[in-house]
Amino acid sequence: MITAVQKPFDEISEMVKGHDKLLILGCGSCVTVCMAGGEKEVGILASTLRLFNKQNNISMEIIEDTIERQCDREFFDAVKDKILRADAVLSMACGAGVQFCAEVFEGKRVLPALNTRFYGATEQQGIWSECCAGCGSCVLDKFGGICPIARCSKSLLNGPCGGSQEGKCEVDPENIDCGWQLIYDRMKSLGLLHKLEENEPINDWSTGRDGGPGKIIREDMVL
Amino acid sequence: MREKKKIIAFCCENSSLKAAYAVTDQSILDAIEIIRLPCSGKAEIGLVLKCFENGHPGVLILGCPVDNCKYLTGNVRARKRVGMVKKALREAGIDENRVQMDFISSVDSHKFMNIVKEMEERLAPTAR
Known part of the structure; x- marks a missing residue:
């Protein structure tokens, strides 16, 4: 899975400043498994932000939702209206999900709540370690x-x-x-x-970062 | 008139809830809203934060004595979760002592009363 950790709260509160209506959008796949951006984490971050805003007299409506995946277009259908109504989306997906959300909803401000880390496995509950580069x-x-x-x-x-x-x-x-x-x-x-x-022999890095942004094309699957 | 929000006491049904049932001092019982849990380890971080969002002045999580949890480690897990709630409260600029974890056996009704009394007195200036 892709692992991630939540950004420091100070960074998040600064990032969302000035938005009147914020949708915190979780992702039900990898980041749910590594307990960084699933439904529970969305609820915790939303509550913390609401309490912070109340303490600082900041007026901001915070909406919460979580979709199955933020790296597949069809799952956004369920939250399309919420995204369109929000001033900004605070995405709790990995970097791929954040970018894809911004791509699907062109013109919408999509902000990252997580720092994406690595491809890893669950070593034991609460501990994830890197396995693949x-x-x-x-x-x-x-x-x-x-x-x-x-x-x-x-x-x-x-x-x-x-x-x-x-x-x-x-x-x-x-x-x-x-x-x-x-x-x-x-x-x-x-x-x-x-x-x-x-x-x-030396590794073929042309298929890694060296080859520029990666792309996989399966001709038999392309419509 | 707006109803005064009470301190929320998440009580493990195997220990602190029984202690609460033995409390006879009505002023103590009036100060709290008891939420029965099968284990203190069921007090989720989000749930505790929601209590503060809803305007409750304080939250107590009252589990079994350490090393005496019916589910072995539920109370220790609860303590760790309370640590996370305290962190969230600090980040939100709220006094982290508004949430408190304590370990109480089923016969500790006096300890139960003292914990509630102490929190009530401590929160009195901020309670609304």
Whole structure:
């Protein structure tokens, strides 16, 4: 899933200043799972903003809603009227959802309530960790299902850097496991250690950020 | 005449609610509006904030004693949630002490009364 965290409240209150009618719009997909921008979080942010406005004598009508996804056009139909009536939309979706909402409702001010972080998995309830860097040329088959691009702090493809101690990364030994230690242990358990002796060519970044904004076209699906 | 909003007391039905039922002092009972919960861990952040939005001067979340939650960790979860409510109140510029978490056993009716009394006195200047 795409993970995100809420922006600091000060930043949000400053951002929405001057709008008389604000729609706080949640997203029912990734950011609901990572508890940053779902229905509950919309309610909490709306309540906090209303209390803040009351304390500061700010007149602002705040409406709340959450749709299934903000990165698909059809889900906006259910809130179209609310969006059109609002002065601005405070989107609690990831960066993609915020941009898509602004694209669908041209001329409408759409503001981000979240900082989008990374593609990750739920490590345990309340803890999410990065797993994929979205580089566009997946090498997971060669590393036992652990991505050296995303999980090695230096994105090394041919073994550890030498800064790893007791399975921990020198970048942050308290919190980051050495990605290459994880790869070594996994490959060992799979009986595939010999595979790591093969040289891995440099990554093809043309499919990642290097190639400009990404686009996928499935000719068989395009109408 | 506008009705005076009371302190909301979210009470776990396994502990503090029983303590509340044993309170005989009517002035204490008049000061609060009891909301029965199956566990204090059910007091959601949004729900507590809504109480303040609706003009209630204070909110108490009263759970079982630590290490004695019927659902094992509901009261600890409630305490963490209260921490998040306090953060939201601070951000909104409101006194964070208007929300309070306490742990009460079913026989602690005196403690229950003292908690309500203390909050009522503390909030008296701001209550409306």
